[in-house]
Amino acid sequence: MGNAFAINLSILVTIAYLANLVYKYVLIVAPGKIKYVVSLLLIFFSAYASMYFGFELGEDVIFDLRFVPLIIAALSYKKPYTIVFVGAGVGLCRLLFGINAASLAGCTNMIILGVVAALLKLWFIRHRTGYSIQAFVFIVIINVVNQLNIAVLGVIPFNFYMVHIVPGTLLMGTALSTGFVFMFRDSQLERRRNQELKETNTLMMRQTEELHKAKIVLEERAKQLMLASQYKSEFLANMSHELRTPLNSIINLAQLISENGTSKDGERDQQADEETALYGEIIYKSGQELLQLINDILDLSKVEAGRLEITQEEISICEIPDLVYLPFELLAQRKGIQFRVHRDESLPKTMYTDGQRVQQILRNLLSNAFKFTSQGEVSLTMRRSEQRDQVRGDWIVFEVQDTGIGIPEDKHHTIFEAFQQADGTISRKYGGTGLGLSISRDLARLLGGFIRMDSKQGLGSTFSLFLPLK
The missing domain is CATH 3.30.565.10 (Histidine kinase-like ATPase, C-terminal domain)
Structure with a gap:
């Protein structure tokens, strides 16, 4: 019987390892419902494999660790009705090996264990119990109730079962299920650490990308500021050029007028009058250009300051x-x-x-x-x-x-x-x-x-x- 239990445990460990690989490389990107269904199928498969390689005591009686997947389900799922479903499903898997008194007893036993585990889970949720306490209670209660159910419902005589079989099966079942549960827990923690590490890496990559975008934005703004500075420098250069042209005209023509304003005998001749009129017209146009430039600058400054008045x-x-x-x-x-x-x-x-x-x-x-x-x-x-x-x-x-x-x-x-x-x-x-x-x-x-x-x-x-x- 010990060899059969050891084989059962090896099968469960192998299935758990394969399940971890499937989750890590296949189900990691799958939707939540698909993960839920696949996990249930893996639990039913592990229970079936445990029964398939179980210890046969007589023609119909099978001793195995089919209740261990139920303990794992009780520790993994948050909804109590899921645990009841797992217990009923594992019980129905027992009927696949033939319908007889022993298989019916085994099916009934798993249904009862599922209900007990669901009630315990509900109590733990209400009292917010930690994982270690939950694991200890589930292992002890499920193993004890499992042995009592087999003793009461099974085909083996009650006294014989309690005296000759329970001491060995209860001890081995409790020890092996304890080892598997904490082995499974360690695998869960490792998977969670990997998931957190992956999420951290994803977050860091996202932050790096955001920093890169922010850097691009800052570089673009710096470029715009540089262009704005360049445009203003060009504007000042252009403005000085535009201002100098009419100013030079005004200064030069005013000088000509002052130098040639009168003839030698003190009387203005006709040619000087014509030149003076022409110079005056040029001065007037240059002054108008200067005034327009100044008005444009003033209008722009008023608009930017919100001071330009509009008369409707x-x-x-x-x-x-x-x-x-x-x-x-x-x-x-x-x-x-x-x-x-x-x-x-x-x-x-x-x-x-x-x-x-x-x-x-x-x-x-x-x-x-x-x-x-x-x-x-x-x-x-x-x-x-x-x-x-x-x-x-x-x-x-x-x-x-x-x-x-x-x-x-x-x-x-x-x-x-x-x-x-x-x-x-x-x-x-x-x-x-x-x-x-x-x-x-x-x-x-x-x-x-x-x-x-x-x-x-x-x-x-x-x-x-x-x-x-x-």
């Missing part, structure tokens, strides 16, 4: 084309390009907005259009929003379209940023400070609207100012 008033839409047409008509004639203004007749006569800021935005957009267009035409179209605009509500759209050099796609976003242009070098051909579009965008937002751009390099540009009509 009723303005005449019909007057807007006349106000913006005259300043650019002479420029169009001088450059030899066409300048057209078209107003949709369906537009209302008036709207509520800040007329001065609307004109400022349109002047900035038209100024850029003329600056970058050397041939072809520049047009200003005023219309209502349409379905193709993909906007909700009633909007008035001011479209400034040109046939100029266009803007590369990779510069579509940067040109609206302060201090930035499509070409940021000082020696570029067209000049400018790069503030016009930035200010126009911010002013459009303050007016409750926005600016859209459609441009391709070499094919011209279209800038659309959307303002709400209501």
